[in-house]
Amino acid sequence: GIMRSHTRGDFDQLQKRDMVFTNLANKAVLAARERGVYVVCVTSSYWDNEFRPRGYNHVSHGNPDGLMLKDVSNEILHSHTPYEQGLVHAPEIPEFSICPSSGTGSSSIHWMLNAELANKLAHNDAKSVDKSAQYLQVLTERVRGLKVYFNRIQETAEIMAGRIRQGGRWFAKSIEHPGFASEFHVACGVRVVNWGDWEAAKEKNIMLISAISPAYREEVRLALEKQVEGAYVIGIGPSSSDGVSPHGRLIDVADAGFDNFSPESGGVINIPGRTETICPTSGIVGNVIQQMIIAQWADEMVRLGSIPYFLMGVYREGGREYNAAMKPFFELQGF
Structure with a gap:
């Protein structure tokens, strides 16, 4: 930016x-x-x-x-993100809505501002609204395109629910762009991710890897290593980068792969005079996929009579107290 x-x-x-x-x-x-x-x-x-x-x-x-x-x-x-932060209202989790949205809304505005400011700095005669609208259009189209994954997400969530209920652990990693993994434990985020003993039941575990490159070596290696252990691997990332579709892509190696429809190494906005494109969509679309998987997994867990715990935001009154009171019950249940 x-x-x-x-x-x-x-x-x-x-x-x-x-x-x-x-x-x-x-x-x-x-x-x-x-x-x-x-x-x-x-x-x-x-x-x-x-x-x-x-x-x-x-x-x-x-x-x-x-x-x-x-x-x-x-x-x-x-930003059009609700003050409750979560977007999904689950009747079985009445205390607050789940699946956070702040990162999506705030990041969208951040990149829209960058797009418009860069264009105006480069061109004194730039239109009042131009590159920000272009960015929003591209981003919106890519998020809407995720509907092709509805069935795959449901199938993935069913497998995840079965493994978690049998004592498996759910870890999430993002090596090239670590910000992805942090989106699980924000306000209204799911509690179980990256918690517990991975070694206890490796054949029942889940590893979710989110990427911004199609075949980042360390992330592909991690996916393969965990598959050998018996883990169910979920991969989120682009199918190509700047027109190149490499061999051994994360979304192909994974048991369940999801294309983030963001095939640029840079961004989606081209400003004449700049050598590189700016304003990516990979982070936002990737996180939307993560939250869609979480939402469907929570639904599958509830259907099976196993209600998972989520984190209340400490920014709101009572949040710290809720999380402290919930902790021993979560640790006893394991999810």
């Missing part, structure tokens, strides 16, 4: 004609705007704002100065 991530201390350094995108609403942000900084606030599931019930957030993710986004910003962008 062309933007730099900010820290809380950066607001004091910003001056007139600077621009900042933030989820925060506090005195430092307000002071920056009053100095002439153009402040764009982006809604987030994690940080308190005026678009959720008062008192929903834990004080650690609140606004100690009593300010809201409208009080500190020149503009508000909506």
Whole structure:
């Protein structure tokens, strides 16, 4: 991307004609705007704002100065991720919705902004809306294309449910792009992933590998090693990269392979004058596939009378207490 991530201390350094995108609403942000900084606030599931019930957030993710986004910003962008974070409402898990969405919504806005800013910096006469709309169209088409995997996801989830109920462990790895694995344990994420003793029942285990390259050597090696042990391997990644479809692709090696429909080593946006394309879709589409698998697996588990545990967001009031109270029951049940 062309933007730099900010820290809380950066607001004091910003001056007139600077621009900042933030989820925060506090005195430092307000002071920056009053100095002439153009402040764009982006809604987030994690940080308190005026678009959720008062008192929903834990004080650690609140606004100690009593300010809201409208009080500190020149503009508000909506990520369209619900303040509950989860997208799936499971009657058997009434405490909160499951399967997080913040990464999808926030990342989409991030790359849309990068696309539009890069285009405008390169061309003074650029249209007011151009590359961001192009990015969103490509991303949306690719996510909609995942419907071809509905049956495969259901079959995969059935196998996973059987293995987990028999004591198997479910691990997730992403070596080239480690961010994938972290999306399992965010607010409303599934608790069982990357927990327990892999060695205890290796022939019943599940290994899910998410990739941004079709045949990243370490990820393919990991898939093969775990298959030899008896694990059921799920592979998510592209089928090709810049027109090259290599031998031994992860999605071919895996027992269940899912194409993320993102065959670019760079991104989907081409800016004349730049040597490389920008703004990828691989991370977002790959994570959507992960969450689809989790949702269907949870449904299969419930059908079999085994309700799995999920993590309540610690950003919300009661989240820490819920997770602490749930822990011994989860450890006893194993999922």
